Amino acid sequence: MPHPPIADLRSAFTASAKPGSQDWPSLADFTVFAAAGRTCGRAPLIGLPGWTCDDAARVLALAELAARTPHHDLSAHLRTLYWRGDAHERRAVLRALPYLGITGHDPALAMSLVADALRTGDPHLIAAARFAGTQDGPEPG
Template structure:
């Protein structure tokens, strides 16, 4: 469940998502985060074991939204998406952390989310939290 470069994640998502939903991550906003599974599908990503279309759609959407959202607002949105989200949405927020500079700029938020996930007992959240390497940001340095 490691974090692939964002270009590889985008490519695998495009190849695996429901027809017509490949652009969803670039068009999405915070209000449609929950709809990723219904819109893009939940199929496994081709070539990226452990990743599903809805995970990738949400992570790609957060990476896109991070480029046009002020850092403080992004932290607030992540907090809301995590605490109000279901297990799939929470997992996507955790999986997005290494791709977002907020993990470095707001380490208290990132740490709180990871600690909560580790306490849940949900094996998918625990795995996402374990792989949320908050010291690196694979996607922020990966050119498109």
């Protein structure tokens, strides 16, 4: 399931994350975006095959950021997080794109991130890129 409803993602994260880190997305400071794996763990999410705690933590944090940020600022944040991030962080940015409406507001950014991921040869980034550009996005949550 590439794009579970955001409510399902949040529930699975809460059930699977390290004790004490379940509120991480709502407390996230984007200077600690890289710390999601250490803080929340990298365990698989219960009931959501292919998702890990660190992926979910980052996607939920980006969804929260998107709710309170103008689209042009969100694009700048995503660009920075992707280009400065490691493979885990890049994968999370790609996985978050359908939840953020970026393909409609900044399709050039979405396409450039997807194109870069496809060029890497990293199977995890390629898998994330495969679903990143979908126009229909996740199911309502």
